[in-house]
Amino acid sequence: MDKYLMIKESFESQKNEEQAIPMAKYLRNKFKCYGLKTKERRDVYKEVIKADKVSGVVDWEFLYLCFKDEYRDMHYLALDYLLAQKKSLKFEDIKKMEVFVKTNQWWDSIDVMNTIIGDIGLTDSRVDELMLMWSLDKDFWLRRVAITHQLMRKKNTNIELLGKILKNNFGSDEFFINKAIGWALRDYSKVNPHWVRNFIERYSNEMSKLSIREGSKYI
Known part of the structure; x- marks a missing residue:
């Protein structure tokens, strides 16, 4: 299964509506939230990030999908992914990341x-x-x-x-x-x-x- 959809499905299955409300409120209701705590969220996708880090290849299409998503958790996923791949990033990649800075x-x-x-x-x-x-x-x-x-x-x-x-x-x-x-x-x-x-x-x-x-x- 596509990793983007796989992660989305996992988030949906663990969604905590009670926690999602104050989390969204903290963000001034600009984004939807799944209501997962940081560790819970990262546990969902840590193996995906680890696998791509080992390969040394940045999956930009995956990152674009994450940043365009309506859920803030997916944006955090993309940020954690980029942080893990810091050593692989170069000046030419900033043009791609500018899109992320301008999105959500x-x-x-x-x-x-x-x-x-x-x-x-x-x-x-x-x-x-x-x-x-x-x-x-x-x-x-x-x-x-x-x-x-x-x-x-x-x-x-x-x-x-x-x-x-x-x-x-x-x-x-x-x-x-x-x-x-x-x-x-x-x-x-x-x-x-x-x-x-x-x-x-x-x-x-x-x-x-x-x-x-x-x-x-x-x-």
């Missing part, structure tokens, strides 16, 4: 995609220019990926790139952008508080109060 968007999936794309950028500098382009995109979720793709890099952070991307998003009234700016600054302040402090002081008149508050937590 919400912060929880976006904040996994930023990690996946950011990891590619550690070994391929072409990601830098692409993230600069995304930081100016009309789709604010793409911009959020650009802002946060260097999280946890510590001393490997490209400071010049970080500054440019953040400045490209000054003046936004979008909560998820201003929160991301503060998040990126707060994360980097753990390594270089002096740079973050100077950045906030220099651009405080252009930054939102939310960005300043979040970015200043550790300095």
Whole structure:
């Protein structure tokens, strides 16, 4: 049986209607949920992910089906699949993953995609220019990926790139952008508080109060 349909059938057979309601509510009812806890969900598809990881082949058609599905559990499956295949992903694959970033968007999936794309950028500098382009995109979720793709890099952070991307998003009234700016600054302040402090002081008149508050937590 096709693995997509096999997983769907397994999810349907284990669906917990009672748990599905609060889960969907947490996601502002943007998506349907099967009501499975994280471990229960991952137990359904872990062998599928393991088999494809061993083969080293990314099944993009399968991922497209998962991301287009109406159930959030299927989106989480696709994200777990990509995380497992991180070492097989390359710059050319980002074009495919851009479709996923633009499909069934919400912060929880976006904040996994930023990690996946950011990891590619550690070994391929072409990601830098692409993230600069995304930081100016009309789709604010793409911009959020650009802002946060260097999280946890510590001393490997490209400071010049970080500054440019953040400045490209000054003046936004979008909560998820201003929160991301503060998040990126707060994360980097753990390594270089002096740079973050100077950045906030220099651009405080252009930054939102939310960005300043979040970015200043550790300095």
